[in-house]
Amino acid sequence: MASATEQIAPQAVGRVERLRKVIDPIILAVLILLGWELMIWIFKFHPVVLPPPSRVWTILSTQGDFLVEHMLVSLKTIVKGFTYGTFLGWLAGIFITYSRTVRKAIQPILVVLFVVPKSIFLPLLILWWGVGSDFPNHKIVITMLLAFFPVTENTIAGLSGVDREMVELTHSLGGSSFLTIRKIALPFSLPFVLAGLRIAMTEAFIGTLFVEILVPNKGIGSRIVDAQDVSNTQFIIAAIMVIAVFGLTAYFLLQWIERRLTKWY
């Protein structure tokens, strides 16, 4: 269940290859940084337009804890929305797979919800709950909406891929439908669901960051808007880097859990 980005991972065969797999990205990073400095040097960009890497580094080293502190505030929303959204998405996936009526009644609506840009709901959600409400609030609902669909999609894919013979075997041994679902279908679909969780985590980051940037209040997205108001471009870039680090950490954490739970697969 590798995503497209993982499937293009360079294949390392020999020792030299394996070494270059690590060294080449570092070389590219150094080249990019040099090119960045050089561009500023040649085109004389104003630091508001493009600050040199050194200035971004200064922000990271002096205001690093401030950035991380606000990132943690955002992370709370992300994790909440992720948890509720993926759980509901998982349930929806199960019901859609096993009930023809539910499938016919709500799947078309879910498809529409899936393809509509979710951001369009934000004004309505703010009207309903204001910006002060703790739960449900607009941030969590948008994050939930985004985290919902990858899990639903993958749960349906996983459950419909269950081996018919295994199901029939359980039935012929006297297992009820519920037992079959619990003992065969759910474990079988687990790798799919976990892969969906990984995508949902990335989506949850998008949801929370979007709301924080559009309706500045709390969290790192709002601090980015503050920085934009005072034309503090180096702060924006530093903040994006912090978000990237947290995003990668969350992604690899989920991947690690996935590998541990699906060793048998």
Added chain:
Amino acid sequence: MVLRNDSAVKTPPSWPMALLRRAWDTKELLFTLVAILIVWTLLVRTGNFHPIVLPSPQSVLGSLIGNAPDLAEATLVSFFEMLLGFALGGSAGFVLAVGIFYSPFLLRAVYPFLFGFRVVPKVAFLPLFLVWFGIGLTVKVVMAGTAVFFLILVQTLLGLSTVDPSLVELGKSLKMNERLMLRWIRLPAALPAIMVGAKLGITYALTNVVVAEMFTSTKGLGSLVVRARQHARTDLIIAVIIVTAAAGLIVYLTGRAVEKRATFWYIEEPT
């Protein structure tokens, strides 16, 4: 009227019957939609909600019809920005992917960066793009383009690097040079993966255009919904949501149809 139960060949039903059967197939969906409408109406009638919180279905319908020209114009503006971003971002991603594919150094070096960009919400770049490109058309096109760019880049690389080796061998035995090989073997074989990226990419482009419009704009669906909120016109908000959903559905279905058409020869292998 002759009833023929014995015939194994089913004659296709005449078109009014087929249409009826289709309609009957959607009865559950219709039931849900009607149920939503009834609950909504009951809530409005009995719940004593202020129309700002929950407008009646009739007033939403009214503002759908009354604001039809505005809604149509906003949709067209958003579609235009979406298509422009898709075309520019997609072609940039495609060209860069082919370039990266032919450079062993870049193929190895670029991988962690692709990963990093994948997990960063593109919306975080919006304030930066506003500094660079102002609040005009450019920033929307750039936002749409960024999403499409990375998708097409990754999917093209994926397609090119998973070409069936026996096809490449075939090309070699025909003494094809690399240019011919790219044109007649690698790119056609990569097309299904690229089309998956294009299908997803056009949806992402619309999403990002709407986000950029909501942030700072005077035109398009995103700005219309923000203005409706500023005027406390909840009926118009819901009307814009309905139109946006329709727009999203059209974009998605068109993308899917184009993908099917372009890769009709391709049979997806079971994973």
